[in-house]
Structure formats: structure tokens, C-alpha cells
């Protein structure tokens with residue numbers, strides 16, 4: 459498809475927040491990208507960059523009633539020599555199409571939307587923060603817009619990209635977080651939508667998240683929905699454990715998210731000849747490792763969370779304090795390497811970065 463992107467620039471640019479006020483997902487840049495899907499015959503059309511603004515939808519739009527929606531999260535960085543880099547954006551758009559497939563949303567043209575994203579970032583490039591630990595978070599998403607209460611696939615959709623300058627996802631920053639192992643609720647089951655990046659998976663976790671936040675935990679760790687014992691993922695992160703020198707992460711089994719950072723960490727560990735295992739790991743096995751002193755480190759990985767060391771895991775009445783509650787050596791090395799590659803300070807040995 460040959461598209462050309464219509465651009466309408468704002469004449470009312472917003473004031474940019476100070477770096478120490480950023481937090482996560484609180485501020486949005488001056489422009490956004492949009493395109494529409496108006497039925498099979500027309501397909502995706504009318505790509506445009508417009509001033510950031512509210513969107514107007516019919517109250518019967520299917521996204522409100524049946525949750526037909528998918529999203530992605532990726533980041534852009536400004537290097538010291540003023541280049542703008544994206545971290546593995548092709549993987550995000552590929553995963554968006556996998557989510558689309560599962561939720562029955564028509565596929566997008568991955569290379570076109572990457573081009574559109576680059577154009578949007580060029581326009582709003584002054585919004586990319588440069589302070590350590592900051593970046594421009596990119597949120598592409600699709601919503602079902604057909605105004606119909608029939609519980610069936612929408613004939614119309616909108617694809618939108620918004621940009622948000624961000625600091626760290628957790629107030630703890632790179633300091634270890636406390637995580638609660640959830641035994642009552644489950645997030646997903648095999649055959650369900652757990653592998654798709656779709657709103658319903660996050661909605662399923664909100665109640666558990668709210669309950670444990672009130673007790674001082676950053677997030678919950680989900681166990682599998684059938685046996686209620688195999689570790690799946692944390693609210694907004696994949697999860698890794700260093701046990702007796704090996705690094706173990708739950709295998710992609712259809713109910714957990716195929717994280718871009720997860721994949722990148724596995725690649726770095728292989729490059730460093732650190733043994734890795736992608737397999738089922740039960741909470742009992744982890745507890746045994748803790749008791750025997752072989753559970754050395756735990757950390758979560760995600761675009762928003764980057765690498766987040768886990769200092770404490772609470773499971774039923776047990777409290778597992780990992781690495782004395784401090785950031786482990788490997789977690790710190792992974793964080794420094796990954797963020798160094800992302801902000802252009804370290805050599806991009808695995809050729810991940812894409813210049814805008």
C-alpha cells in the first residue's frame with residue numbers, strides 16, 4: 459500500500475514538564491498519529507498526524523462493551539550526540555499484529571506504521587527527555603469503533619500512537635520492589651488471551667493490584683490458572699530468577715506475554731555465557747531454592763519497568779528476602795548494559811537500535 463501521511467501541526471505547543479516531575483504516563487506530547495479502518499474494502503486509510511486531542515466515539519463503539527482493543531509499549535531515547543534511537547521497534551509492531559490476530563482485529567502494515575512513528579517522533583522530538591533514567595514512551599493502540607451492541611468483530615477500528623515523556627515506572631526507580639504472590643485471582647489461562655497485549659489482561663489484574671498496593675507491594679506475581687503453582691509473570695513485567703548460577707524464566711506457554719525486554723535479556727545472558735532456562739518453575743521450587751540458599755537474585759523486565767530488581771516476595775505467610783533486599787550484581791549489570799545500549803552509551807552489539 460502506498461500511503462502518504464497528512465500532517466497538521468499545532469499552533470498551541472504545551473509546556474514541557476521538568477525531568478523530576480515526569481513519573482510514568484502523566485504527560486503527552488503535542489501531536490499524535492491516527493488512521494482508520496473503514497471495512498474490509500477500504501482497509502486502513504487516512505493516516506494523519508494531528509495535534510494531540512481528545513477523540514470522540516459513539517457510546518455504542520464496541521471497544522467500550524467488548525474490549526476489542528490491543529496496544530504496545532516501546533521507547534525512544536536521545537543520545538549524547540543528539541541521535542534519536544528506538545529499541546527494537548519491529549518486534550513491537552510484529553507483536554501488535556499477533557495480538558490483533560488473537561482479538562480479531564485486521565493487521566497493520568508493520569513497516570508503514572514504523573515509518574509513521576518515525577515521522578511523529580521527528581515532529582515532537584523536543585519532548586524526548588535526556589536525563590538519566592528518562593525516555594519517550596510510545597503507546598500505539600487500536601480500538602474497535604463500530605457503533606453496534608452485537609458481540610461480534612467490529613467492522614471499523616482506529617489505530618492511534620501517542621507519546622509520553624517518562625521517568626521510572628515504579629517510584630522505587632532501580633531500587634528493589636516488594637512483590638506479592640497472588641493465590642486467589644488468576645490473570646490468564648492457556649487458550650485465553652494471556653499472550654496478547656490487550657486491555658482485558660490488565661483489567662483482570664487491577665483488583666489484585668489495588669488490594670496489594672494498599673499493603674505496600676509494587677505488584678502481584680501471577681501463578682498459572684490451572685495448577686495455581688507455576689510462576690507466570692508480574693503485573694507489568696516478565697520475571698527472572700537466578701538460582702545456583704543459572705537464570706530461569708517461565709517459558710512462553712500461551713498465557714504469558716512474549717516481552718521484548720525478556721527476549722533481549724535472554725540474548726544478553728547467552729552472549730555472556732550465563733546458563734539460562736526457559737521452563738515451568740513452581741512457587742514451591744522457588745521457595746525450596748530460597749530455603750537452601752540458592753535463590754540469588756530475582757528481577758522483572760518490561761519496557762516501562764526496564765529491569766526491576768525484586769527485593770522481597772511474599773507468598774502466603776512466607777516472606778522471601780532476596781539478596782538481602784538489595785539489587786543483585788547481575789540485575790545491576792543487565793540494567794547498566796541494557797540502558798547503556800538504549801541511550802547510545804554502550805556498543806549496540808546485538809544490533810537492536812533503530813535510528814529515527
Ligand code: COI
Pocket residue numbers: 530531532693694760761762763
Ligand atoms: C510496557 O511495559 O510497555 C507495558 O505495556 C506495561 C504497562 C502496564 C505499562
